[in-house]
Amino acid sequence: LFSAVQLAPRDPILGLNEQFAADTHPAKANLGVGVYFDDSGKLPLLQCVQAAEQALMSKQAPRGYLPIDGLAAYDSAVKALVFGAQAPAVQDGRVATVQTLGGTGALKIGADFLRQLTPSAKVLVSNPSWDNHKALFSRAGFEVAAYRYYDAARRGVDFEGMLADLNAAAAGDIVVLHACCHNPTGYDLSAAQWDQVIAAVKAKGLTAFLDMAYQGFGQGLAEDGAVIGKFAAAGLSFFVSTSFSKSFSLYGERVGALSVVCESKDEAARVLSQLKLTIRTNYSNPPTHGAAVVSAVLNTPEWRALWEKELGEMRTRIKAMRQALADGLKAAGVTQDMSFIVNQVGMFSYSGLSKEQMQRLRSEFGVYGTDSGRLCVAALNSRNIDHVCQAIAAVMK
Ligand code: PLP
Ligand code: TYF
Secondary structure (H helix, E strand, C coil), X not given: CCCCCCCCCCCCCHHHHHHHHHCCXXXXXXXXXXXXXXXXXXXXXXXXXHHXXXXXXXXXXXXXXXXXXXXXXXXXXXXXXHXXXXXXHHHCCCXXXXXXXXXXXXXXXXXXXXXXXXXXXXXXXXXXXXXXXXXXXXXXXXXXXXXXXXXXXXXXXXXXXXXXXXXXXXXXXXXXXXXXXXXXXXXXXXXXXXXXXXXXXXXXXXXXXXEECCCCCCCCXXXXXXXXXXXXXXXXCEXXXXXXXXXXXXXXHCEEEEEEECCCHHHHHHHHHHHHHHHHCCCCCCXXXXXXXXXXXXXXXXXXXXXXXXXXXXHHHHHHHHXXXXXXXXXXXXXXXXXXXXXCCCCXXXXXXXXXXXXHHHHHHCEECCCCCEEEHHHCCCCCHHHHHXXXXXXXX
16 A cells, blocks of 8 residues: 655754754754744743643633634634734624634645635745745645745845736735745835735735734734734735744644635625634644633733733844844854844844855754754854854854
8 A cells, every 4th residue: 555655855944853853062053943942042931821821720621622613712812913803804793713723724724725715726925935835735736836035135025026926926816925024034025015015916816815923023913913904904805824833932732823804794604614614624623722821811911911021022032132143243253244134023034044054054063044044043042142153154254
């Protein structure tokens, strides 16, 4: 049966973790995978999460099945966070939201639903993008192509190219957009550029799928979420995937959500029924714990305030590490202008280093980033920053 089965390639990012674990370099630093570590190099367990978990434990809640679309209090809290509780689409009951297995689960449920709905549509992802975007939509049965995004020479977004590619797309094509903190480049669109993207999506009749995996890591919760409000205000029907993996440091609990903005309440009810069918035939219903924690935090003013404070601290620390990296590289003798590191947003920096330089960083210095030159600045800290700067300076000589 399995004699012809081929060995699938490793995930290029998660595969680095295994290599890092086996590395014996005394000053090794894992800047590969997109995970936030605190200044002591540890994965944080947020205080707001601890508070909610303690309260949940003291209640000793039984673990029945959740509804197929998840915890109702969670879904409504997600709607309020992503769109604003007072947003017309939410008030009118035009948003269908389901709890999913992380942001990846949201993308997959959305992809499976879209594949039933518009099987011949093409899916466009940014070049470059999170590798799983292409893989996931391909596995769902779609043809996946790219729209221009990163301009290496300009160290920024090739916006003219992006817009031209969107304008060349066919009606009904699906365009996957990073709502904020673009992975892997760290370059986001300006508000004015988003307006132009929205106009193109509208004029061409494209279906936007906004992937929001880092809300709160860019400029702030509301600031990062503003783009969603723009799409809603334009009167578009669109998809939003939400992940709380990073913003709650709950990676392994798999907490996410898919929201679909529809034209009417009746349409949203029908869409919701299809999302539930997709979920039912995949894993029946989602797990309880992570959503119970996130829902408790979002719905309890005291814990919500604590979360916003802790999220703000993560965001601020990442920004400080960007500055420390730019300054440290200069101090280590790098003469090229590295100020772009400070201007990028989110967890990542596209460093511009070549595959060969990234491989040298790994083999000679135990500093792990992806072959594409992406470094996770959220994994830098006051203890590893000097070694990382010395290492990068050495391979840049
Ligand atoms: N989308 C993007 C752009 C990501 O970087 C990630 C990272 O993990 C995800 C989605 C998936 O999120 P999750 O880990 O919640 O599945
Ligand atoms: O880009 C990253 O590093 C994160 C984590 O298959 C990740 O988004 C990486 C690869 C993957 C799943 C999550």
